[in-house]
Amino acid sequence: MHQIPKFLITLTVGLLAGCATAPVNHADADAPYAAPLVRVTASRPVVGLVLGAGGSRGFAHIGVLKALEEAGIEADMIVGVSSGAVVASLHAGGMRAAALEAAALEIENNDLLDFTLFGPGVIEGGRLQDYINQMLRNRPIEALQKPFAAVAAERATSHMAVFNRGNTGIAVRASASVPRLFWPVVIRGTEYVDGGVASRVPASIARDMGADIVIAVDVSWRGSADADQADVVIRPQTIRTRIVDFSQKIANLAAGEEAAREAVPQVRALLARVAAEKSRPLQVGAARILR
Numbered sequence: 001m002h003q004i005p006k007f008l009i010t011l012t013v014g015l016l017a018g019c020a021t022a023p024v025n026h027a028d029a030d031a032p033y034a035a036p037l038v039r040v041t042a043s044r045p046v047v048g049l050v051l052g053a054g055g056s057r058g059f060a061h062i063g064v065l066k067a068l069e070e071a072g073i074e075a076d077m078i079v080g081v082s083s084g085a086v087v088a089s090l091h092a093g094g095m096r097a098a099a100l101e102a103a104a105l106e107i108e109n110n111d112l113l114d115f116t117l118f119g120p121g122v123i124e125g126g127r128l129q130d131y132i133n134q135m136l137r138n139r140p141i142e143a144l145q146k147p148f149a150a151v152a153a154e155r156a157t158s159h160m161a162v163f164n165r166g167n168t169g170i171a172v173r174a175s176a177s178v179p180r181l182f183w184p185v186v187i188r189g190t191e192y193v194d195g196g197v198a199s200r201v202p203a204s205i206a207r208d209m210g211a212d213i214v215i216a217v218d219v220s221w222r223g224s225a226d227a228d229q230a231d232v233v234i235r236p237q238t239i240r241t242r243i244v245d246f247s248q249k250i251a252n253l254a255a256g257e258e259a260a261r262e263a264v265p266q267v268r269a270l271l272a273r274v275a276a277e278k279s280r281p282l283q284v285g286a287a288r289i290l291r
Contacts, residue, residue, distance in 0.1 A: 032166035039210030045274040048211025049075035051084030053196030054219035055243030058083025063256025066097035077147035081195040085175035092148035133169035151195035160198035201227035
């Protein structure tokens with residue numbers, strides 16, 4: 001049997017590697033960007049929901065939304081990181097928990113993940129981006145029904161980036177691009193990776209967006225000091241799986257629902273307390289000022 005010359009093997013490998021597409025620099029006008037956060041104000045309590053990072057354990061976020069909706073508790077704005085950004089973006093776009101659950105039960109990892117042999121990761125990420133934009137009918141973040149922010153991290157510095165304007169699919173893809181697994185997402189010349197690198201559960205962002213009450217959902221199994229800045233932290237007892245293993249999605253969804261139901265009394269008590277505080281008149285000298 002004739003051996004293939006080494007130089008031919010080297011040449012073939014080089015040519016195949018050269019066929020790999022480098023990450024696209026998203027620099028168009030619709031590329032996501034971080035605008036100054038606009039605070040939501042209301043005479044009633046403003047509720048912010050923060051859905052944290054956690055790979056496929058993020059199916060639990062849908063269960064949390066289901067339990068909160070059943071209890072009549074609605075978020076006025078929503079922040080998402082990694083898999084939390086996937087769920088948060090769709091909910092901000094108008095998908096209720098029942099629709100999210102139906103989509104989750106149908107979807108398989110190949111519907112969201114485009115594996116590749118070459119490049120800075122084994123998943124390119126374009127399929128996830130396209131899925132989000134298709135589900136949201138290509139609406140940018142500022143056109144969604146609820147204020148939404150996707151948290152990513154700059155690859156070089158690990159500094160947090162809060163995308164609240166522009167292309168929703170690209171923002172979510174950047175937020176969910178786990179280093180070495182996904183390709184980094186290049187936006188206006190800067191590479192971004194999974195927001196969990198900067199903060200797995202950035203509760204402070206919802207506060208900066210005007211939330212009186214912050215509900216954080218931590219599915220990471222490692223805990224998060226950032227989550228502890230929230231008023232209520234929901235920690236579902238999810239099943240540990242690989243980041244892209246969807247086999248336990250039903251169990252994790254149920255875990256989120258159970259944990260959120262347990263937190264409902266605490267949330268209701270906070271809502272009542274903040275509502276009373278907001279309706280209480282302030283005394284300034286002889287004048288009475290209503291909030």
